[in-house]
Amino acid sequence: MTMANELDPYREALVVEQVTIWPDDGYGLDRQNRQKVEAALHSHPQSATDLTYVRLPTGFCRRIRVTPEDITQILGTGPLPPQHNQTLLEKHHG
Numbered sequence: 001m002t003m004a005n006e007l008d009p010y011r012e013a014l015v016v017e018q019v020t021i022w023p024d025d026g027y028g029l030d031r032q033n034r035q036k037v038e039a040a041l042h043s044h045p046q047s048a049t050d051l052t053y054v055r056l057p058t059g060f061c062r063r064i065r066v067t068p069e070d071i072t073q074i075l076g077t078g079p080l081p082p083q084h085n086q087t088l089l090e091k092h093h094g
Contacts, residue, residue, distance in 0.1 A: 007046040008053060016059035018042050022066050027079030029071070037066060040074045047073065 020038045029037070041048045041064045050065040064070075072078050 005050065005052055007051065011053045011060045012045065012062070014059040015053075015062045016056060017061040019061055019063045020066060021063065027066070027068065027071055029075075029079065033075060037071055037074050038064075041066070041070060 020041070022034065026034050042062065045051055045062055045064065047070075048064045049067040049069045052063045052065075054061040054063055068079050
């Protein structure tokens with residue numbers, strides 16, 4: 001079951017898994033910048049543009065789909081010009 005697209009303090013307290021979803025091209029960012037974006041989004045999930053909670057047997061999974069707006073907010077610049085493919089990769093962080 002997927003939950004609303006806003007920060008929920010109750011569910012946040014029960015997060016046992018984090019997932020970051022990137023497009024295949026990672027918006028053209030190198031690994032270091034992707035890690036920086038992921039760390040910032042998961043340490044301040046209320047700032048994520050696309051945040052959902054997925055119910056698990058033991059708690060919740062916080063799922064953040066990275067958007068160009070998130071990248072601009074965190075890195076101060078937009079993603080590199082798109083050859084952007086909409087197929088998404090999930091990067092799991094526990």
